Amino acid sequence: MQVADFDFELPDALIAQFPPAVRGGSRMLHVEASGALADRWFSELPTLLRPDDLLVMNDTRVIKARLFGAKDSGGKVELLVERVTGEFEALAFIRASHAPKPGSRIQLSEDTIIDVLGRQDDLTQLRFPRPVLAVLDHLGRLPLPPYIEHTPTTDDEARYQTVYANAPGAVAAPTAGLHFDDAMLDALRTRGVRTAHVTLHVGAGTFQPVRVDHIADHRMHSERYTIPQATVDAIRETRRRGGRVVAVGTTSLRALEAAALAASDEADTLRAGAGETDIFITPGYRFKVVDALITNFHLPRSTLLMLVSAFAGVASIRAAYAHAIAARYRFFSYGDAMFLEKCPPE
Missing domain, CATH: 2.40.10.240 (QueA-like)
Structure with missing residues (x-):
């Protein structure tokens, strides 16, 4: 495919420059496996999850890089x-x-x-x-993304960090996690939804433009990840109970899928450990671990837009982004969320 296949026009006014007044105050576009779209609020997330579902979150902490x-x-x-x-x-x-x-x-x-x-x-x-x-x-100073135009403030130091951040090392936030607050996590636990963590230290390469015409020619930046044994055990238990593995953010998804690819025994598709990954997920990829994805809206022509197109389907993502622009959703790091169900393999 061509990089131009993942381009779209985005009005500057839709690029969120500041977070919502409170965590979790964002809108959320639900993209079903069929491609059907539903406008929701992030506060409705518990209604989209089932008891025995597992949320996997990236607990990296942004450093003042x-x-x-x-x-x-x-x-x-x-x-x-x-x-x-x-x-x-x-x-x-x-x-x-x-x-x-x-x-x-x-x-x-x-x-x-x-x-x-x-x-x-x-x-x-x-x-x-x-x-x-x-x-x-x-x-150091907080490394806000290049499309956020103001100088970082003390408010950014709090809001450009997840409430569960633990392991310092990222130079960009795992932004899907910015929507969660302690009240939401408590509500999910009450519903029977469990949580687990991975660590992937997000690098500045996440903002690097794709400078080639054919996506097969692009070289991904490498990032470090760690998968704890407790997370592997939680995923296995989730599968046993018939629940879904829901990745909070593309970084969590990349860590899980990279670890699955690194497993040498096909009967054991995920193993605990640490490693480096330059995994480049594009349409046609067969996901091994993740069943649903919570994410933000991504930049035009970006590798992350290619990833979500692989997950939810190219046509579904094109329709979702066109709808989001028409409905004035807020884009990128401080913007609104999406809940993506994995499309069935073709």
């Missing part, structure tokens, strides 16, 4: 830490008039100077004088 400093020459530098690779080392995207060379240094503050070690493709390897996470917490 954006830093500002100066090179030895005095030139200004902006850094976006893509991945913390060790207690004192990280890989980062660097924006500067001239990229700093290996062996040079970048001054972040009077007492914080980092060393430039080398390059890895588009990323620069850096060594910090103190633990990376401590420096980011002290000097």
Whole structure:
């Protein structure tokens, strides 16, 4: 397929710049397996789930990954830490008039100077004088997506983070999880819906445009994931009880499907453990673990739009997005939600 097959026109006014007044205050478009559409509110989610369904959530925590400093020459530098690779080392995207060379240094503050070690493709390897996470917490700025135009505020620091965030390492939020608050989680448990967690540290590559014409030519960025044994056990129990596995967000789905692909024994389709994934899910993919998906609306020509098209069907997603635009849904990270049922295989 062509990348142009996943393009659409989106009015700028529909790009949500701020979250709703309260978590869970968003609208939700329900896309049934048949392709039928229903306008709902996120507060109605418990009515779409059944006792013994399992919600799988990504518990990654967004770090303050954006830093500002100066090179030895005095030139200004902006850094976006893509991945913390060790207690004192990280890989980062660097924006500067001239990229700093290996062996040079970048001054972040009077007492914080980092060393430039080398390059890895588009990323620069850096060594910090103190633990990376401590420096980011002290000097870093929340890395809001490029389509959100305001400077991050203390409100963003709370709202661009899920209420169940636990493992620091993401540079972008698993945004489907932003809709959940503690009251919603309690309501789901009361209904008999169980929850489990995976960790996938979302990288800045999630916002990188697809620069090829044919989707088969695109190279995905790699991200780290962890699947706990408790989650594997919960999925097996859900299958035994006849419940559905519902992924909260494309990151949870990618972690589960990547782990299933990595399992060498076909009789055991999911195993606990950690790994790296550059899985690229496009139409024609056969899902092994996930039965339903809660997600936000994604950018035109993006790999995530291709993923949801694979899950719910290309025609269904095209119709859903056209409906959402006409009905003035709010798009992207701070926007409204979708509940997608998996379309039957062709």
